[in-house]
Amino acid sequence: MKHSPVANIEFIKQVNTASVYRLIDEQKQISRVDLAKLSELAPASITKMTRQLMAAGLIKEVAQQASTGGRPAISLTCEIDPFIFLSCKLGRNNLTIALHDIAGTKLTDYRVALDSDPNNDVVPFLLAQITDFISANINPDKQHLIAIAVTSPGLIDRESGTIVYLPKHNLKDIPLAKLLTEEFNVPAYIANHxxxxxxxxxxxxxxxxxxxxVLLSVHDGVGSGIINNGKIFTNYNNQVxxxxxxxxxxxxxxxxxGSHGCLETIASNEAILKQIKGLIKQGHETCLSPENLTIEAICTAANNGDELAVQxxxxxxxxxGQAIAIIVNLFNPQKVLIKGEIVAAKALIFPMIEHTVQQHALGSFVPNLVINEAKFQNEPSMAGVALxxxxxxxxSLLNYIIHEHDA
Ligand SMILES: [Zn+2]
Incomplete structure (x- = not known):
């Protein structure tokens, strides 16, 4: 991308201000002197940037008692109130809307079932639900809405904020981020969940x-999110x-x-349920019943030694493990994290996954590899919080808040 000289200066300012804010956030409390040292920016620039951040209410001064006694030193710390944002997950069957503060802490959330009829337009429903959520949960006198994030399955272009293809809800080329910004007058971010x-x-x-x-998610399907050098690994086509x-x-x-024998046909929740039901029908002995069968029940049965569930x-x-070995050979990650209800049988599944990866992945990539459960198993709004x-x-969002204050 080519910037004009003026745009370039603005962009550099934005990046520098963001790095100052990031340092204050990381260090929790830091003096302007230390900020200048750590950021390698001139003290005069630090003064100017921190003044701007303070005017926007993003940081504040706190007195910190010096260890040598005497006059308390002044430190800077990030301000949490009054900034809040919405994080929504537009799932296959449910919509979750959550309210978070700027530090990421969840304040409240709400979940509603989605109409299963793909001909019913889910976008107006989403906008109406957000409107209702805002009026029920946000006090505009005390709280300041700074952004809305929406994550969903399917093919999404993060840069342009477009849902390219989401077959479950019959969505194609929907400029959702633009629609959200027009409706709610805040920056909006969307991405694959x-x-x-x-x-x-x-x-x-x-x-x-x-x-x-690498995050491997086992749900109705099997998906992955790859972090490479601290960034989401993606490409021109947006789908990897x-x-x-x-x-x-x-x-x-x-x-x-259209293919046969994909991992999803064997290792997704749907496929696991299907296999167990089929085996019960064939007369295999188990404590499980085919009615109201759930992954949770299968994991409990496996943990209690039910042979069918275990096998x-x-x-x-x-x-x-075989599929993970391919990912390991291609990306050599430090960690592979697994998200899904099957993690409830972790004592059974992790040793087998690790053993298979050891057998199939490149020997030199395996010794330092950690395979573990993901932290966020049942907190869908954390995806939008990350955006x-x-x-x-x-x-970019910091810049918006600063200039909104200027306006
Ligand atoms: Zn397939």
């Missing part, structure tokens, strides 16, 4: 200590890491993608 969740693990979860990680469609069994069941989950883990965090720390 699993990709955004992998960023949440990096910022707040189990991947905070690494630069390269379709681990669910790695062919694991060439003679396997047909997949909705099915071991096979699933082995095939997940807002990214916009704040990289400067």
């Amino acid at each position: 699993t990709q955004a969740l992998s960023l949440a693990e990096l910022y707040f979860g189990a991947a905070q200590d690494c630069q390269d990680s 890491g379709e681990i669910g469609h790695i062919r694991i069994d060439p003679l396997g069941l047909p997949c909705h993608c 099915v989950l071991l096979r699933v883990s082995k095939l997940l 807002v965090r990214k916009a704040l720390l990289e400067g």
Whole structure:
């Protein structure tokens, strides 16, 4: 991208201000002198930037008693009130809307079932639900809405804020971020849910200590979010890491993608339920009943030694391990995190996954690899929280808040 000289200066200012804000956020409390040292920016610039951040209410001064006694030193710290944002997950069957403060803490949330009729337009429903949520939960005198994030499955162009393709809700080329900004007059961020969740693990979860990680999500399908050098790995086509469609069994069941034997046909929740039901029908002994069968019940049965549940989950883990080995060979991550209800049988599944990865992945990539459960198993709004965090720390959202104050 080519900037004009003036635009360039503005952009550099934005990046520098963001790095100052990031340092204050990381250090919790820091003096202007230390800020200048750590940021390697001139003390005069620090004075100017911190004044701007303070005027916008994003940081405040606190007195910190010097260890040598005497006059308390003045430190800077990030301000949380009154900034809040919405994080929504537009799922296949449910919509979750959550209210978070600028630090990411959840204040309240709300969940509603989505109409299963794909001909009913989900976008007006989403906008109406957000409107209702705002009037029920936000006090405009005390709270200041700074952003709205929406994550969903499907193909999403983060840069342009467009839902490119979301077959479950019959959505194609919907400029959702633009619609949200027009309706609610705040910046809006949208992304694929699993990709955004992998960023949440990096910022707040189990991947905070690494630069390269992979989140594998086992749900109705099997998906992945890849973090490479601290950033979501993506490309021009916006769609990468379709681990669910790695062919694991060439003679396997047909997949909705048109192929056969994809990982998703064996290792997704839907596929696991189908396998167990089929085996019960064939007369295999188990404590499980085919009625109201859930992944939770299967994991409990497996944990209690039910042979059928154990065997099915071991096979699933082995095939997940084979697919993970391919990802490991391609990306050599420091961590692979697994999200999904099957994690309830972790004592059974992790040893099998690790064993299979050891057998199938490149020997030199395995010794330092950690395979573990993801932190955010049941907190869908954390995906959107990560998107807002990214916009704040990289400067665009920070810039919006500062200039909104100027206006
Ligand atoms: Zn497939």
